[in-house]
Amino acid sequence: MESSNSAAFEGLLKRGELIESVSEMTPDYLRELKHTLIVSGDTELISAPAYYLAARKAPSVNAFMTGIAIIQDELAHAHIAYHILEELGESQEALIFKRDPKAFRYPYAFDVPLESWTELVVANAMYDQAGFCLLGDIHEQCSYGPWKRGLVKVMAEENFHLRNGRNWSKRISQAGGAAKEELQRAVDWMFPLTVEWFGLPDNLKQHSAQLDYRLKGLTNDQLRPQWLSTVVPFMASIGIQVPAHQENSHYVLDYPFPSTFDAEAKRWDFNDPCTWDDVLSRWRARGPRNAEMVALFQESFSKFLPQRGREISLQQRIWSALAQIDDPEMPINLVDLGVVYGVALEGRTVRVRLTFTAMGCPASDMIIGDIRERLLAEPGVDEVAIDVVWDPPWSSSRMTVEGREALRAWGLSV
C-alpha cells in the first residue's frame, strides 16, 4: 500500500500537478519541503530586524513609513511560510521564538549590520532583487500548491521593495557629494555579499533533491547570472560602480570568487581569494548581528510567557497527558490520531472537545473513560467535561506526521 501511495505521488509530480496535502507526499518530499520553507521563512523573518534597525535612521517620516511598510510585508511573507510549516505539523512558536539564533537559516548578508538609510535602500535594491530571483523561481516551479498560491502575494510585494531601493539609490546618487560616496561604499561591500547569496557553484554542490521535487527550477549557476543581469546595468545607469562587467551576453565578476570578507570592517580583500570551505565556515559561525536580531524578536515572547504561566503550563500538561493515551485498537495516541479538537480551562474544570474516527466507534466509551481518568490525575484539575462533536468530521488528514508514520510502521496504509 505504501508503494501505491508513492507511485501516485510520482505520477502527480511527473504530470506537473500540484501536491496538496501531507497524505499525497512521500516522507522525503515532506522533509525537503519543510527545509525549503524554513530557509524561506527565516530569510523573510530576519530581514525584518535587519531592515528595522536601519529604518530607525530614516531621514523623514515618509521614508520611515516606507521602511515599515516593507518590514510589514516581509513579516507577512514569513507568516505564509511558517503557517504552512505549522499546517505540516511544525510549531510556528518553537521555530520563531524558541530556536537558538545560530539555528536560523538565512543568508549571511543579513548578519552584517545595515547602519544607515543608504545601506537599507541598497539592501532593497540588491538583497530584495536576490529574493525576487529565488522566490520567483519557486513561485513558477513550486510543486506544493499551498505555497505556490501564497507566493502570489509575495511576488507582487517584493516588486515594490525593489522599486523603493532603486528610486532611492538613484535619488542619492543624483544628490552627489558625500551622499553618493556613501552609496558607493555601501554597494562596495554589499554587492559581493549578495553574489554569495546564491550559494556554491553547481560543480561543488551535491545533487539537489529540491530540483527533483520541483521545489525550485533553477540551479545556483542559473540564478546568479539572472541577478547580475538586472543589478549590474541598473548600477551603471545611476553612475555607481560594481566589480562586474558584461561580456557578450553574460556577466563576469572582476574579482576572485570567493574572496575573504572582514565583517566588522565591512571590507573585501580581493587580493586574498579563499576556498568555499572558508566561506561555509564563516556562514556557519554567523555574523556580528545574528544574536542581537534574534534576541529582539524573542525578548518580549519570553517576558510575556510567565504572565500566562499557569494557563500555559496546565494547557500543555493536558495536551501531553492526552498524547500519552493510546487508541485501544491501534498503536497511536489520541493527539497524533487527530481526534482531540480542543482543550479549554474553566477554573479547575477541563473541557475536551473530542471526536471519533467513526460514529459507531466501539471503543468510544473506553476512550472517554481513559481520558477522564488520566486528566483527573493532573494537579489543578478537579473535573473533566468531554464534549463529543461530529462537526467537522474526522478524516485521516487530521493525523499528525508522527501518527501517520507510526501507523505505516505498524503496516497500515495511511
Added chain:
Amino acid sequence: MGFVRVHHDVQEYEVFARKTRLEPLRQVGAVVAPDDELAMAYARATYDEERWVEMMIVPKAAVIQLWAPGEAEA
C-alpha cells in the same frame, strides 16, 4: 494537534476576500488567533496586498470538507 501561541487557546481562521464587486470571494490565507476580534485585526493587517471591497473570516473548525484533491479525480 492545535496551534500554539502565547495565548492560552487559539484557533485557525480562513480569510476570504475579493477585489471587485464582480468577482467571487476567494481564499487569500489564514490567521491564528485566540478570539474573533484579534483574528479580524490580524486578517486585515496580514492580507493588505489589495484594496479589497470585501473581506471575511471563518473559523476553520466550521468548514466542512466534502472531498479533498485526489478523492474525486480517480
Added chain:
Amino acid sequence: MRYAEWCIAAPTLEADIAAAAMGLDDIGHSRVLYGSLRELGVADVADEAGSYANVPYLDRPWAEWTAFVAANGVLDSAFTLMIEALAGGNVEVLRSRLKKMLQEERYHAMHGRSWMRESRAAADAEQARRDAIVWIGPEGGDVDDLHHKGILSLGVRDIRRRLDEQVGAAPASPPIDWKAWDPVRRRISPGGIDELTLGMLQGLAEKRYMPAGA
C-alpha cells in the same frame, strides 16, 4: 510611530504584523487630520518637541509589551471616541473624511482590548487611561464648548462614560489637578517626544540626500 517600534518585538508574529500595520494607519490618520486643519485655516502645525499636543504616554518608546497593549486598548478607544464625536459633529469636511479612519481605529482598539484580556496590563492601562482623560480635558472645558456648538457630537462626560464601558471603569485613583492643565498641549506634566522621533517628524536628515545647492 510607537506602534511601528514594536513590529519586530511583539510576542507573536501576527502581532508584529499588526503593530506595523497600525503604525502605518496612524501616520496616515495624522496626515488626514493635519490636512483638515490646514483646510480649516490652521496653518501652525507643531514644529518642536514642546509644541506637540500628544498624550504624554506616547512621549517615549515603551519598554514592555504590556505598555503597548494598554496604549492600544485604552488610547485607541479614547481616540476613536473623539473621532466619532468629530465625525458626528457639524463640520462637513470632517464628517465625510473620518469614516475610513474610524473603521481602521476600531480594529486597533479591538486588537488592544483583546490583548488586554490576555495580559497583566492593569498598571499600564491605568496610566494610559489617566493620560487619556487629561488629554480629553476637564468637564466644562473646551471639549464641552465644542459639544455645545455642535462641532462635537459628544461631551466630556459621554466620552468618559463610554471609555469606561469599553475598557473597564477606573479603580479609585488620585484626582486630577486641572489647575495645572495646559489646554493647548492638553497635558499637566511637562516633557515631549524623544529626539529621534522628532528628527524624523521634521525630516532633519533629508537635506543630506538633496542635490547640492537645491
